[in-house]
Amino acid sequence: MIYGSVPFQTVHVPLGDRAYDVRIGAGLVAQAGAHIAPLLGTKKKVFVITDETVAGLHLQTLEAGLAASGIEMVSLALPAGESTKAWPHFTRAVEWLLAKKCERRDIVVAFGGGVIGDLAGFAASVLRRGVRFVQIPTTLLAQVDSSVGGKTGINSSHGKNLIGAFHQPSLVLADIALLGTLTARDFLAGYGEVQKYGLLGDETFFDWLEVNGPDLAAGDMVKRAEAVRWSVQMKADIVVRDETEQGDRALLNLGHTFCHALESATGYSDRLLHGEGVAIGCALAFELSARLGLCSQEVPSRVRAHLKAMGTKCDLSDIEGALPSAEALVDLMGQDKKVVDGQLRFILARGIGDSFVTADVPRDAVVKVVADGLAAR
Structure with missing residues (x-):
């Protein structure tokens, strides 16, 4: 299938009223607006949570891809790394979403690897008792695993992923071109x-x-x-x-x-x-x-x-x-x-x-x- 000039493959996750597509191809971030726009109502705005490394590499491309479809973006960049997946940064993300007036019918975009996907998805799951979110995974690990299936959460001092919720995304965009910026x-x-x-x-x-x-x-x-x-x-x-x-x-x-x-x-x-x-x-x-x-x-x-x-x-x-x-x-x-x-x-x-x-x-x-x-x- 093709949106604009970007071909992609689709894996459908048939979960009834929580069903969604995982779209896989090169160049999807630059076309993100075309993919996300059908999920939005009259309010053409999304709330992006990312990390500082991904922001430096790809945030401008995402912003341009959204703007091409008339979608405004506000973003929060958290520190990169597994230690971010904990209460302090989770609290920061939730409070930021509330301060930016993210409403129940809005969409949070998780733009990063597994840490960001898990944390942003968990924030979306509890914000106003649940808002929708879109996964745009930027690492191989996130594209093949953590972005799919609706597991969200953060770590505890007692262990990994012990705090969280099942909250399925509304869409996953796996842009394999981003894998070229990963270290070996x-x-x-x-x-x-x-x-x-x-x-x-x-x-x-x-x-x-x-x-x-x-x-x-x-x-x-x-x-x-x-x-x-x-x-x-x-x-x-x-x-x-x-x-x-x-x-x-x-x-x-x-x-x-x-x-x-x-x-x-x-x-x-x-x-x-x-x-x-x-x-x-x-x-x-x-x-x-x-x-x-x-x-x-x-x-x-x-x-x-x-x-x-x-x-x-x-x-x-x-x-x-x-x-x-x-x-x-x-x-x-x-x-x-x-x-x-x-x-x-x-x-x-x-x-x-x-x-x-x-x-x-x-x-x-x-x-x-x-x-x-x-x-x-």
């Missing part, structure tokens, strides 16, 4: 979420990534668009089956139980980016699966070999600086959102593309996997 590290961190989709439910996609992953990293726009589309379609299918994570949606957390503990241990800092933690967590989840006899040892070896070939983190030894003991890291997992009735649920796998959720995992097996990973540092 940030792109590969996003790739941690891309490969997760193949691992959890589609070996054909993982096969495709093993062949095409290097081209993605090198900047092939056609293959980047295909990887984003494939990932988004897989997530949309799961979200439609289980919007509020009562069952299948938990599969999307493959690798995240380990990841969230590692992020907490590293202080949500640049020592470990979220997608890097996901990649390491996936490798650990497959190693745990093999040790529990669920799959052969060749399977985690294949996972780690692909991550190494891509140049992303895949071992605890890839994290710089000190880490807590294995027992302490497993204790940190106890604050994970996937704890139910005091039992920690893991996403394990019988093979690539065949994952499942279970609470039947001996603690000592988890400790041993983590301890062995720490011993190799």
Whole structure:
């Protein structure tokens, strides 16, 4: 489909009266006004929340793209980084929206990576008991994962994403041209979420990534668009089956139980980016699966070999600086959102593309996997 001169692909998320499109293509930010205008009434104004890095790179393009359709924009730029996803900046965002007289029928635009998408979406969910918002994700991780599905929230001192709400966006514009401004590290961190989709439910996609992953990293726009589309379609299918994570949606957390503990241990800092933690967590989840006899040892070896070939983190030894003991890291997992009735649920796998959720995992097996990973540092 084409708006103006910009072709794009669409993944529809059919959630009844909360249904929306995810549009994927190059140049969508410059055409943002044409996409957003149909969502607006007579008030042609949007409220953009972004971060300082994205603002410096792309905010003028967004403003011009909105102005081309007669849409006024006011914006708030928060500091970049995971530490922004907390009460102080969340409060700042909500108070700014109120001060700017954002009304219930208006639209908030989340223009940034996963931190901004989660925070701005959560602000929209509670402002006046819920206003609409549009996601314009600027990182690979946000385009394939956090911008889709309606999970919004902030971190607590007790753990990651423990405060939030389900609030679906009205539209997602994934402009893959923006990925060209990412550092190599940030792109590969996003790739941690891309490969997760193949691992959890589609070996054909993982096969495709093993062949095409290097081209993605090198900047092939056609293959980047295909990887984003494939990932988004897989997530949309799961979200439609289980919007509020009562069952299948938990599969999307493959690798995240380990990841969230590692992020907490590293202080949500640049020592470990979220997608890097996901990649390491996936490798650990497959190693745990093999040790529990669920799959052969060749399977985690294949996972780690692909991550190494891509140049992303895949071992605890890839994290710089000190880490807590294995027992302490497993204790940190106890604050994970996937704890139910005091039992920690893991996403394990019988093979690539065949994952499942279970609470039947001996603690000592988890400790041993983590301890062995720490011993190799």
